[in-house]
Amino acid sequence: MTDPQLIRNFCIVAHIDHGKSTLADRLIEKAKVVDERFYHAQMTDNMDIERERGITIKSQAVTIPYVAADGKRYLLNFVDTPGHVDFTYEVSRAIASCEGALLLVDAAQGVESQTLSNMYLALEHNLEILPVINKIDLPAADIPGTLKQIEHDLGLDPDLAVPVSAKQGTGIDELFEAIVAKIPAPTGSAEDPLSALIFDSHYDPYRGVIIHIRVFTGTIRPGETILFMNSKTEYKVEETGIFILKLVPSKELAAGDVGYIIAGIKTIEDVRVGDTITDADDPIAGPLPGFKEVKPVVFSSIYPMDTNEYDELREALEKLKLNDASLTWEKDSSIALGHGFRCGFLGLLHLEVVQERLEREFDQAVIFTAPSVAYKIHLRTGEEMMCDNPASYPDEGKIESSEEPYIRASIITPSQYLGNIMSLCVEKRGIQTNMQYLDQKRVEIVYEMPLAEVLFDFYDRLKSVSRGYASFDYDVIGFKPTDLCKIDILINSKPVDALSQLSFRGNAYDKARHVCEQLREEITRQQFKIAIQGAIGSQVIARETVNALRKDVLAKCYGGDISRKRKLLEKQKEGKKRMKMVGDVELPQSAFLAVLKTKDN
Structure with a gap:
């Protein structure tokens, strides 16, 4: 057992793309934890997506x-730790x-919005904060300016800051x-009853769930029976160990x-992240504070491109759920797309x-349907329901x-770029609650705005209007x-349920028109006219028409009486009408994907 005075527990927090994973690599490399033969960049990012995008999705210890x-x-x-707000x-x-x-x-970007929110999160837990200035090798690095920001914006002692590349x-x-000098040693006693915090977990196909824990008091050994305090379940410990990139038993x-x-x-x-583990025979009085159920905030339906692959998609979701406990899903079906699943996500x-x-x-x-948020609907009967799926939206009456x-966006x-950003926030129904100049060049603005408005293109447009310099952070x-309505999309007067959307009534016209325009580009022309309509209830608010493919029936008429031409055109018109009554419009898969595109794409 290591003397607690010789243990230092710390995390690395920062805004997206400030170099957390790279710094982690240097710490691992310097301490020679890994043989040089097996060393590669982003050692703590295990997924291909994490490496390609340069983001951390799952925290590693x-x-x-x-x-x-x-x-x-x-x-x-x-x-x-992950850097993204989700x-x-x-x-x-x-x-x-x-x-x-x-x-x-x-050192080049300075203090950004998630730097602030992560610092407040650390202060809430009474952590000792050690500022580190990264990327000092960049030509644009402004170390004196960054030190001023650390003192002025964060209220930390700039003399403690460690400049690194x-x-x-x-x-x-x-x-x-x-780290050794400034970060305090843990204080708990190994003699007290066991209390440990679950901060992560992952699934191993051979061993089952591997739980990542921090022990605060007591000792945990193989063979002991443990109790999960929030889920009230008991298990027998088979193995304990530490992470030295791979699992090392102890x-x-x-x-x-x-x-x-x-x-x-x-x-x-x-296994719930944030749950408390204790000894089943000698439990502590109550769980460690801070546990909460993670609730999804964005919902979308997933359908297989080929309806015969429904079972394979279900198996894939079950396996994915083993490694991602925050993903929720239930069965769903659509007339247009067949059977699928309604899934809940932490964010986009x-x-x-x-x-x-x-x-x-x-x-x-x-195929993913348009993302939606969960709305709270009060019915005339006095009941209250949560609705995230247009299919379950009740009758307007x-x-x-x-x-x-709503979210608070910082x-x-x-x-x-302040004017452009304020215009964007107002367009997204934002209400400004605070604005302060951090220094002569930078300003922080706080808006309250609907989460649904942030889902689609807000982040991309924010980066566009600020040339990439603005940083964004939010919490629900x-x-x-709100004035909510359901937009139905009708093809030749038949509603297509998979294209329905819930929307704020003030934006409904623009959304319906956008969907109709996208569908007009994607639907192939038939021998008859195809009407694409966006409607709220029985009121049509947008329409586009795909014109019919027409044979030139007047080609054989040269000169002659107009009544003969009219007779031929009327005959063709009757045929088209009859064809429309029996003809069905096939929606290509690309039509469903096109609807998800924003106007700028």
Whole structure:
């Protein structure tokens, strides 16, 4: 058992793309945790998508042995956290398992919105914060300016900041020493009853669920029976160990340790991130604070391109769920697309990741319907229902009122782009609640706006109008009243259920027109006219027409009386009308994908 005074538990938090994974690589490389033959970039990112996109989706823990300048051998447990706002809860649990945090600031970009929100998250958990200035090798690096921002925006002591270049390995030795000197040792006693926090888990096809834990008090050994305090389930521990990139078994995990346990758990749903583990025979009084159920905020239906592949898609989702407990799904069906699944996601990035993993890892060709949020609907009967699927939207006459989820969006931008960004936020129904100048060049604005408005193209347009300089962070704040309606898309007067959308009534006309225009481009012309309509109830609010393919019946008429020509045209018109009554329009798969495109694509 390692002396708790020689353990340091810390995480790395930062805005997206400030170099967390690269810094993690340098720490691993410097400590020679991995043989040089097996070393590669982004060691803590295991998925191909993470490496290609340069994002961290799943947090990873690594134990690094380090001999400090004072000659003592320390165990440094570090947790690499996701940077994207979709995974804020995972970040909060990783932070709760540490005593300190390295707050990474890009020397060229400076303090951005998620830098602030992650720092506040760390302060809520009483962590010791060590500022680290990364990318000092860049020509655009402004170290004095970044130090001023650390003092002014974050309120941290700039003298503590450690300048490093994670790419070149500059300043890593100084960072190791600063971690040992500044981050406090864990305080719990190994003699007290067991309490440990689950901060992550993953599924192994041979061993079952492998739980990532931080032990606060007590000791956990193989053979003991443990209790999950929120799910009230008991398991027998088979193996304990630590992470040195791969799983390394150990005899026990004691107070202050970060490691893993295997307990023969077959389904990842039984393990909730943020749950507390205790000894079943000698439990603690209550669970550790901060646990909450992760609820999906974005919903979309998934259908296989080929309806015969429904069973394969179900198996793929079941396997994906083993490694991603936050994905929820239930059976769904559509007249147009057949049988599929209604899925819930943490955000739009989470949806994209699931889509890519289904296509890459399970070779599934799938169609996603337009993403939606969950609306709260109050019925005239006094009942209240949550509705995220246009198919389950009640009749307009039964609805008393409706509410939609709102977010608090924090945007930090250079002041010259302020006007453009304010116009964008107003267009997205945002209400400004705060604005403050951080310094002469940068301003922070806070808006409350509907989550549904942020889903589609807000982030892309924000980057466009600010030339990539604005940073964005948000958190869901609750529900506010809205005027909700359901847009039906009709092809030749027949509604296509898979294309229906829930929308704010003020935006319904633009949305319906956009869908109709996209469908007109995708639907192939027939021998008869095809009417594409967008409607709210019985009121048509948008229409496009795909003209018929017509034979030139007047080609044989040269000169002669007009009545003969008219007779031929009337005869053709009757034939087209008869054909329309029996003819069906086939919607190509590309039509469903085209509807999801934004106007700018």
